[in-house]
Amino acid sequence: MALAHNLGFPRIGRDRELKKALEAYWKGALDEAGLRAVGRELRAAHWQAQKDAGIELLPVGDFAWYDQVLTHSLTFGVIPERFRPHDGKPGLDTLFGMARGVTSSCCGGAHAQEMTKWFDTNYHYLVPEFTADQQFSLSWEQLFEEVEEARALGHKVKPVLIGPLTYLWLGKAKGDEFDKLDLLERLLPIYGEILDRLAEQGVEWVQIDEPILALDLPQDWKNAYERAYHLLQHAKLRKLVATYFGGLEDNLGLAVGLPVDGLHIDLVRAPEQLPLVLDRLPSYKVLSLGVVNGRNVWRCDLDKALAQLREAEQRFGANLWVAPSCSLLHSPVDLGREDQLDAELKSWLAFAVQKCAEVATLAAALNAPGSVDAALAESRAVQESRASSPRIHKPAVQARLAAIKPEDSQRKSPFAQRIEKQRALLNLPAFPTTTIGSFPQTSAIRLARQSFKQGKLSAAEYTEAMHAEIRHAVEVQEKLGLDVLVHGEAERNDMVEYFAEQLDGYAFTRFGWVQSYGSRCVKPAVIYGDLSRPKAMTVEWIAYAQSLTDKVMKGMLTGPVTMLMWSFPREDVSREVQARQLALAIRDEVVDLEAAGIRIVQIDEAAFREGLPLRRAQWQHYLDWATEAFRLTASGVLDETQIHTHMCYSEFNDVIESIAAMDADVITIETSRSDMELLDAFERFEYPNEIGPGVYDIHSPRVPDSAEMVKLLEKAARRIPAERLWVNPDCGLKTRAWPETEAALVNMVAAARQLRAQL
Numbered sequence: 112m113a114l115a116h117n118l119g120f121p122r123i124g125r126d127r128e129l130k131k132a133l134e135a136y137w138k139g140a141l142d143e144a145g146l147r148a149v150g151r152e153l154r155a156a157h158w159q160a161q162k163d164a165g166i167e168l169l170p171v172g173d174f175a176w177y178d179q180v181l182t183h184s185l186t187f188g189v190i191p192e193r194f195r196p197h198d199g200k201p202g203l204d205t206l207f208g209m210a211r212g213v214t215s216s217c218c219g220g221a222h223a224q225e226m227t228k229w230f231d232t233n234y235h236y237l238v239p240e241f242t243a244d245q246q247f248s249l250s251w252e253q254l255f256e257e258v259e260e261a262r263a264l265g266h267k268v269k270p271v272l273i274g275p276l277t278y279l280w281l282g283k284a285k286g287d288e289f290d291k292l293d294l295l296e297r298l299l300p301i302y303g304e305i306l307d308r309l310a311e312q313g314v315e316w317v318q319i320d321e322p323i324l325a326l327d328l329p330q331d332w333k334n335a336y337e338r339a340y341h342l343l344q345h346a347k348l349r350k351l352v353a354t355y356f357g358g359l360e361d362n363l364g365l366a367v368g369l370p371v372d373g374l375h376i377d378l379v380r381a382p383e384q385l386p387l388v389l390d391r392l393p394s395y396k397v398l399s400l401g402v403v404n405g406r407n408v409w410r411c412d413l414d415k416a417l418a419q420l421r422e423a424e425q426r427f428g429a430n431l432w433v434a435p436s437c438s439l440l441h442s443p444v445d446l447g448r449e450d451q452l453d454a455e456l457k458s459w460l461a462f463a464v465q466k467c468a469e470v471a472t473l474a475a476a477l478n479a480p481g482s483v484d485a486a487l488a489e490s491r492a493v494q495e496s497r498a499s500s501p502r503i504h505k506p507a508v509q510a511r512l513a514a515i516k517p518e519d520s521q522r523k524s525p526f527a528q529r530i531e532k533q534r535a536l537l538n539l540p541a542f543p544t545t546t547i548g549s550f551p552q553t554s555a556i557r558l559a560r561q562s563f564k565q566g567k568l569s570a571a572e573y574t575e576a577m578h579a580e581i582r583h584a585v586e587v588q589e590k591l592g593l594d595v596l597v598h599g600e601a602e603r604n605d606m607v608e609y610f611a612e613q614l615d616g617y618a619f620t621r622f623g624w625v626q627s628y629g630s631r632c633v634k635p636a637v638i639y640g641d642l643s644r645p646k647a648m649t650v651e652w653i654a655y656a657q658s659l660t661d662k663v664m665k666g667m668l669t670g671p672v673t674m675l676m677w678s679f680p681r682e683d684v685s686r687e688v689q690a691r692q693l694a695l696a697i698r699d700e701v702v703d704l705e706a707a708g709i710r711i712v713q714i715d716e717a718a719f720r721e722g723l724p725l726r727r728a729q730w731q732h733y734l735d736w737a738t739e740a741f742r743l744t745a746s747g748v749l750d751e752t753q754i755h756t757h758m759c760y761s762e763f764n765d766v767i768e769s770i771a772a773m774d775a776d777v778i779t780i781e782t783s784r785s786d787m788e789l790l791d792a793f794e795r796f797e798y799p800n801e802i803g804p805g806v807y808d809i810h811s812p813r814v815p816d817s818a819e820m821v822k823l824l825e826k827a828a829r830r831i832p833a834e835r836l837w838v839n840p841d842c843g844l845k846t847r848a849w850p851e852t853e854a855a856l857v858n859m860v861a862a863a864r865q866l867r868a869q870l
């Protein structure tokens with residue numbers, strides 16, 4: 112009998128109950144017992160929801176107070192010195208301290224552990240910190256307690272652990288240099304202890320996640336696998352190694368040969384690996400097929416999934432398991448909660464609860480053919496309705512896409528000629544000063560937006576409130592003496608949502624929240640159909656701002672790659688096609704801004720690097736289409752119109768060629784925290800266009816003095832010719848307050864003036 116199981120369920124709650132409880136606890140409005148009660152209720156509700164949907168083997172250990180990697184660090188006793196409790200016994204506050212940092216009035220406190228993206232998802236985990244003399248000891252009972260809790264509720268469970276190699280891979284070596292892999296021998300006994308404890312609790316199967324098997328691994332890491340799993344072999348329970356987010360590729364032989372009892376593979380991301388795995392995985396092992404996409408919101412094509420499962424069933428029979436592709440942590444919780452989605456669109460979607468039901472339906476289709484014919488027929492009808500829906504397929508958009516010519520992605524003249532014309536027209540000083548776009552999003556702004564949405568403010572009143580914000584921003588910038596002004600983005604709730612709301616082909620959910628980190632959730636917009644721009648989206652605001660000043664006003668747009676990366680994309684067409692549709696829509700906006708007299712347009716691509724595939728071999732293809740999408744967006748204007756882009760991260764080394772190929776006249780980047788070192792990549796590559804390296808960190812309220820910024824700019828000028836340097840902060844200022852913003856910008860303008868005087 113094929114078994115329906117799940118790799119993990121979202122922990123945040125269908126109404127974000129965990130978020131609310133955590134924030135109340137941190138504020139002191141909820142005590143620990145209250146917080147723990149919320150956790151218990153959520154776990155119970157989530158197990159029940161999965162069971163009701165037909166999942167037979169339920170995950171335990173997918174719940175986390177903040178992050179599952181952090182839970183593992185506590186479990187293994189990987190607690191950095193600065194957080195170690197005096198009595199040696201870590202508690203919930205140790206955990207939250209590691210996640211959020213500790214402020215202390217007497218002793219300086221402790222900075223939080225670093226956070227970074229979980230593979231290519233938008234989920235962030237807390238990076239374990241290892242030292243050369245790292246010791247491991249079983250220090251946290253959560254997993255065992257939750258197993259007990261589930262069993263007391265009568266559930267059949269499968270604990271989920273992050274595998275030893277993936278855990279070490281995710282961490283960072285601190286202090287004296289050493290090889291993380293050297294810690295493996297010390298870590299493995301803890302895994303042994305955990306597996307023994309679970310076996311004692313009567314656990315039959317444990318899921319060990321090793322998603323790094325979908326990455327390009329160095330040879331010594333590959334070699335470590337067999338040894339590690341041999342050492343875990345004695346445990347008296349069965350082990351399913353789970354891989355996801357990509358194909359096994361060169362790690363396939365290694366994965367199928369591990370001395371474990373089963374293997375999970377992701378057939379959504381890498382369907383091509385099925386025949387290879389069928390050929391090479393011994394059939395006495397369990398094969399778990401991830402056929403329902405855990406990363407997106409669309410209903411599964413059950414016929415297609417069933418065909419894959421039937422192929423596997425011929426060889427694996429009762430050893431075949433059915434699952435989502437990865438943990439459902441990355442999908443919203445319950446579509447049933449959506450009360451305002453239009454019925455047709457809703458019929459195309461599935462969130463975590465519905466995905467569990469799809470897994471169960473597929474297992475039932477194998478186990479009792481004919482028993483779920485109605486569900487299969489319904490799935491077929493949904494696929495057919497989507498395939499032919501005029502809401503999705505827009506001939507005009509497709510025709511425009513088909514008519515794109517190579518010259519559409521090419522500015523009229525090369526940079527060297529453009530910049531001459533732009534300089535003549537813009538007449539800016541050396542080291543021109545500007546900001547990245549947003550100014551403080553004050554509570555007054557948010558209140559105005561909320562009142563407008565609730566109908567308490569008329570459209571005219573709302574426009575006037577935003578105009579007042581723009582007037583204020585322009586006044587401040589003129590007073591500060593900035594050279595290129597911005598309107599401040601007061602009217603934008605979010606840099607993607609603002610545009611998505613105005614494009615055709617985007618839909619919005621009310622409760623489609625996905626955990627981003629800790630208590631923070633995001634609610635990505637859903638791209639459901641061909642994308643187009645019915646009318647101008649920003650021109651009125653920007654033109655209004657320009658009308659207030661003689662200085663140059665910079666138009667502000669979000670680029671196609673970032674729009675795509677921070678949305679739930681379609682699955683029926685490639686990312687590339689969706690990026691091109693977005694590019695055409697935003698291109699029209701760039702052209703309209705130019706026609707309205709705007710001479711500089713910034714196209715933000717904050718998520719450009721995020722789109723990189725996990726495997727190197729696939730990088731170039733991505734970089735090619737992502738670069739092309741940007742160029743298509745930017746190339747509809749005259750040479751005289753200056754195109755800026757902005758990227759807020761700090762690794763350019765391996766993508767510098769593509770950054771240059773984007774051919775933006777000016778790029779602003781985050782550099783202040785790296786002490787300008789990341790400009791090395793631009794210097795080595797002899798990056799030809801203009802650059803604005805951020806001169807101060809906007810993530811902190813700290814106001815650096817102008818001497819500090821002068822130093823940074825001097826460093827920058829040693830790497831990039833002075834005539835190509837701009838002066839700006841690292842990123843937008845929306846999270847800051849006005850006083851610190853003005854104070855920092857005063858110093859920034861002074862720094863630029865000092866550099867000009869030194870020329």
Ligand code: GLN
Pocket residue numbers: 547548549600606667715717757758759842843844845
């Ligand atoms: N223009 C945006 C802002 O200033 C850019 C934000 C970002 O890069 N994340 O807020």
Ligand code: ZN
Pocket residue numbers: 547717757758759841842843
């Ligand atoms: Zn930024």
